[in-house]
Amino acid sequence: VQLQASGGGLVQAGASLRLSCAASGRTFSSYNMGWFRQAPGKEREFVSAITSAGSNTYYADSVKGRFTIARDNAKNTVYLQMNSLKPEDTAVYYCAVRPISGPYGYTNRDEYSFWGQGTLVTVSS
Numbered sequence: 001v002q003l004q005a006s007g008g009g010l011v012q013a014g015a016s017l018r019l020s021c022a023a024s025g026r027t028f029s030s031y032n033m034g035w036f037r038q039a040p041g042k043e044r045e046f047v048s049a050i051t052s053a054g055s056n057t058y059y060a061d062s063v064k065g066r067f068t069i070a071r072d073n074a075k076n077t078v079y080l081q082m083n084s085l086k087p088e089d090t091a092v093y094y095c096a097v098r099p100i101s102g103p104y105g106y107t108n109r110d111e112y113s114f115w116g117q118g119t120l121v122t123v124s125s
Helices: none
Strands: 003-006 009-012 018-023 032-038 046-051 057-059 067-071 075-081 091-098 120-125
Touching: 003 091, 018 032, 018 091, 018 120, 032 067, 032 075, 046 067, 046 075, 057 067, 075 091
Parallel strands: 009 120
Antiparallel strands: 003 018, 018 075, 032 046, 032 091, 046 057, 067 075, 091 120
16 A cells, blocks of 8 residues: 655644545555654654544544544545644644554554655644
8 A cells, every 4th residue: 555645734823734645555445544743853643543434533632623534435535634723733744554453552653554755734833
């Protein structure tokens, strides 16, 4: 599986962005997907996840109520709608595939493989 993330950019605080992650392959609809982010000098952290059919979604507390994850399996694409952006949301955002449900849970990056190249989101104050 190859992943291509896009949609990042420079915005002011309070603005919105929608990230997209396009996947190759015919098995996209069978994969759980996640978004992570990594700010300069910090560890990569969980942002959001969605199950294969889109029936369940999960969010980090820091983005709950502001970000929405969704997917379109017909287009092999997962989205991250980001509203009310804050300067602390500045990071490179990565999408990733969680092929199976392992012992560490959906927030743990070790559960994910096939990472995309990342897209930079910069939020100015």
